[in-house]
Amino acid sequence: MLGEVLAHLCAKPNTIKYPFEPAVVEAGLRGKIKFVAEKCIGCKICVKDCPADAITITKIGDKRFECVFDLDKCIYCAQCVDSCPKKALSVTNEFELAQLDKHKLRFVFHAPDAPPTPPAPAAQPEPPVAKTA
Ligand code: SF4
Ligand code: SF4
DSSP, rough: HHHHHHHHHOOSSSSSOOSSSSSOOOOTTTOOOOGGGOOOOOOHHHHHOOOOOOOOEEETTTTTEEEEETTTTOOOHHHHHHOOOOOEEEOOOOOOOOOOSSSGEEEEEEOOOOOOOOOOOOOOOOOOOOOOO
């Protein structure tokens, strides 16, 4: 008995002193969702499948979509990630998201800038009209 007590006293603890030292994040943790606007086609399957009504997709231009996540609603199920046909959504291992102000849990992913409009082609000169006698 005494030997076992001494062994446990000398053993490395199984716990860590979080938050005073970094947490060990296990692979596969479902943390904050990330959106890559360049991949999104605006199908809104993620919106339909989200059980928490936490996603808003808005078309803001030609093939340009903005995404808003309300993480105060999100339950981190990652259903949206599984549902997205274009892999525009992914999970990160970011989990330290607690806030007193819920408005800070609204994350807006802006669409990339619209491509510049190509210059209009230069006007071609009119072909000369043949004179009739
Ligand atoms: S499911 Fe994917 S591609 Fe479709 S709107 Fe959501 S993020 Fe965009
Ligand atoms: S992780 Fe789940 S709850 Fe959160 S936005 Fe995606 S589908 Fe909705």
